[in-house]
Amino acid sequence: MLAGMSAPGWLASDVSAADVRDEIVVIYPKPDQLISAVDSTFILGHVPPKRGDWSYRIQINGQAVEVHADGGFIAFLPIQPGAFTFQLDAFLEEKDRDYQSRIKSPFSPRLPPYSVRLSRELTVFVPEPLSTVDADTLVIAGDHKPPRGRLELRAGDRLAVTFRGTPNCRAWFSIEGVADSVPMSESPPRLQPYWGETVFGAGAVPDSLKIRGIYTGFYNVPDTARIDTAQILYHLAPPSRETVIAEWLMHVSALELHRYLLWMQAGAIEKPSSYRVSFNNPSYPFTVRFADSVQIVRHGPRKGYLSIFQPEGVEALAVSAEGDWYRLQLSQTQFGWVARQSVQALAKGILPPHSYLRSIRTHAAADHVRVEFPLSGKHPFRVIEDNRRTIRVQLFGVTTDTDWIRYDFSDSLIDLATWSQPEPGLYELKLRLTSDIWGYDSFYAGNTFVFRLNRAPTDVTRIRGKTIVIDPGHSGDPGAIGPTGYTEAQANLELALVLKKELRRRGAKVVMTRQDDRHVALYDRPAIARANEADLFVSIHNNALPDGVNPFTNNGSSTYYYHLHSMDLARSIQGELLKATGLNDYGLFHGNLAVNRPTQHPAVLIECAFMILPEQEALLKTGKFRKKVAKGIAKGIEHFLKEYNHGK
Numbered sequence: 286m287l288a289g290m291s292a293p294g295w296l297a298s299d300v301s302a303a304d305v306r307d308e309i310v311v312i313y314p315k316p317d318q319l320i321s322a323v324d325s326t327f328i329l330g331h332v333p334p335k336r337g338d339w340s341y342r343i344q345i346n347g348q349a350v351e352v353h354a355d356g357g358f359i360a361f362l363p364i365q366p367g368a369f370t371f372q373l374d375a376f377l378e379e380k381d382r383d384y385q386s387r388i389k390s391p392f393s394p395r396l397p398p399y400s401v402r403l404s405r406e407l408t409v410f411v412p413e414p415l416s417t418v419d420a421d422t423l424v425i426a427g428d429h430k431p432p433r434g435r436l437e438l439r440a441g442d443r444l445a446v447t448f449r450g451t452p453n454c455r456a457w458f459s460i461e462g463v464a465d466s467v468p469m470s471e472s473p474p475r476l477q478p479y480w481g482e483t484v485f486g487a488g489a490v491p492d493s494l495k496i497r498g499i500y501t502g503f504y505n506v507p508d509t510a511r512i513d514t515a516q517i518l519y520h521l522a523p524p525s526r527e528t529v530i531a532e533w534l535m536h537v538s539a540l541e542l543h544r545y546l547l548w549m550q551a552g553a554i555e556k557p558s559s560y561r562v563s564f565n566n567p568s569y570p571f572t573v574r575f576a577d578s579v580q581i582v583r584h585g586p587r588k589g590y591l592s593i594f595q596p597e598g599v600e601a602l603a604v605s606a607e608g609d610w611y612r613l614q615l616s617q618t619q620f621g622w623v624a625r626q627s628v629q630a631l632a633k634g635i636l637p638p639h640s641y642l643r644s645i646r647t648h649a650a651a652d653h654v655r656v657e658f659p660l661s662g663k664h665p666f667r668v669i670e671d672n673r674r675t676i677r678v679q680l681f682g683v684t685t686d687t688d689w690i691r692y693d694f695s696d697s698l699i700d701l702a703t704w705s706q707p708e709p710g711l712y713e714l715k716l717r718l719t720s721d722i723w724g725y726d727s728f729y730a731g732n733t734f735v736f737r738l739n740r741a742p743t744d745v746t747r748i749r750g751k752t753i754v755i756d757p758g759h760s761g762d763p764g765a766i767g768p769t770g771y772t773e774a775q776a777n778l779e780l781a782l783v784l785k786k787e788l789r790r791r792g793a794k795v796v797m798t799r800q801d802d803r804h805v806a807l808y809d810r811p812a813i814a815r816a817n818e819a820d821l822f823v824s825i826h827n828n829a830l831p832d833g834v835n836p837f838t839n840n841g842s843s844t845y846y847y848h849l850h851s852m853d854l855a856r857s858i859q860g861e862l863l864k865a866t867g868l869n870d871y872g873l874f875h876g877n878l879a880v881n882r883p884t885q886h887p888a889v890l891i892e893c894a895f896m897i898l899p900e901q902e903a904l905l906k907t908g909k910f911r912k913k914v915a916k917g918i919a920k921g922i923e924h925f926l927k928e929y930n931h932g933k
């Protein structure tokens with residue numbers, strides 16, 4: 286997509302520097318952008334490409350930055366908290382000639398290099414890292430990692446309270462009418478990992494994140510505590526006279542001692558929490574009904590997934606809340622969280638379903654085997670892949686009365702089915718299979734829970750005849766953008782079209798989620814795969830990094846799976862891709878990505894190269910590199926199919 290590479294007008298004619306309308310274009314970050322980095326981050330963009338012997342050299346904040354022949358550049362530079370300005374300067378130079386020799390030359394070049402200088406500034410905002418409160422003043426800075434809004438707790442729940450203030454002091458909290466002087470302690474300084482660096486970088490944690498003055502305490506909500514709404518009051522007092530004498534006198538200067546004395550005269554200070562709490566609110570518990578068709582139950586508000594694809598109509602008991610999240614009691618000891626707006630609260634007194642499961646039956650079909658669980662309501666469920674040939678189906682709120690499991694004798698995929706009741710309110714069916722899991726579906730037909738195990742496609746070891754869905758990532762949104770402005774949406778599409786050809790050549794049936802720039806919504810992409818009864822799903826992407834991660838040491842090809850049954854495909858593709866491209870191994874990832882979550886077939890996402898690096902962006906524009914990538918992915922798919930069931 287390099288347009289206008291020929292006839293560099295500004296160089297061919299005798300245009301003066303004043304007529305040159307070249308500029309420094311910064312692709313990332315954008316002006317005034319908030320950068321979530323710690324101490325360094327990257328900046329990328331382009332200047333006019335190299336023409337003949339002429340090219341630009343760039344300095345950013347006085348540091349020389351390498352420029353690719355096509356004009357692209359990327360730098361990784363130190364930044365400071367607050368408003369931070371990048372100063373970019375570009376100088377035009379002729380190859381093999383330095384500034385001095387040119388001045389001395391009697392035959393002056395047409396375009397004196399020192400007369401073309403491009404400059405621009407770009408200011409971004411870098412948040413102040415959380416720091417230790419200045420020890421000169423007695424102050425409560427406020428909540429530390431507060432909940433996501435109002436906490437609605439019940440007897441037996443633990444309220445954890447944390448605030449930040451002057452270190453080395455005495456702290457406690459109170460809640461009016463319920464708890465008085467609950468003691469708090471200063472926690473030892475702990476490193477706070479920055480996820481961007483730990484997952485996508487080298488795993489380093491900067492020292493600046495070590496902070497002191499974090500006070501913690503907790504309160505177990507008793508039956509007797511009853512408040513509808515209250516703030517927590519934080520209290521902070523100077524260290525006691527005894528503490529000062531016992532621990533510090535030897536080290537404390539006269540000035541510090543004076544400060545402590547002043548604080549002691551002033552006494553304790555207090556500040557309310559920014560959030561409110563309620564204890565034993567009589568509206569709890571109540572039943573909620575899932576209103577979305579693909580509801581996710583999580584382990585905490587906005588935290589990791591406990592179970593995915595819960596259908597509309599599933600019901601469970603809400604027992605407490607944090608901000609916009611309900612906490613559901615799933616079984617005696619298991620709890621999950623759902624967003625308030627995706628469920629409907631039912632009238633007080635309505636109980637969630639409770640079922641006794643009497644019998645289970647399997648039904649064989651050509652391309653699947655169905656396991657049916659007749660229940661008396663729609664229960665939350667969870668599917669766990671223990672290993673390639675063992676899968677467990679858990680049903681919450683179900684009690685066993687299972688005297689019968691009837692196998693469809695014509696089926697050979699399910700080798701053994703065993704039920705258990707790990708705890709009250711949790712029923713589990715374990716399936717032992719004769720082949721590696723290909724994919725599955727779980728849904729309700731009326732109140733019967735159906736678990737449908739998909740068989741591997743016929744003639745599985747060969748790519749011929751397999752339906753492979755290729756998903757060129759993004760469209761509508763550009764995705765990542767390379768230094769010269771090449772968008773990921775476009776790079777993905779151009780690569781995917783070459784892959785389509787490559788797979789068709791090998792006999793596969795290919796379905797594309799998009800063939801052009803038309804917008805296809807993220808969640809429509811897996812739906813296209815389902816509608817076309819895909820055997821495999823491959824999403825094509827090209828990578829960028831989160832703020833603050835060094836792109837020079839973290840780049841290359843990577844492949845992502847979500848379910849265990851997709852891992853072998855990801856591993857095969859990653860292996861062949863590396864061989865084909867020769868890029869760095871950026872890793873095999875378990876990644877919670879929307880296009881990888883569908884369960885029906887193996888699904889992977891491939892980050893072929895790093896868009897944001899000038900060399901890799903340039904490679905992505907070439908037919909040669911696209912072909913290499915396509916061949917690598919095709920070989921990876923073939924290898925996966927050949928090795929399915931270890932070739933048996």
Ligand SMILES: [Zn+2]
Pocket residue numbers: 758759764765773826827
């Ligand atoms: Zn992408």
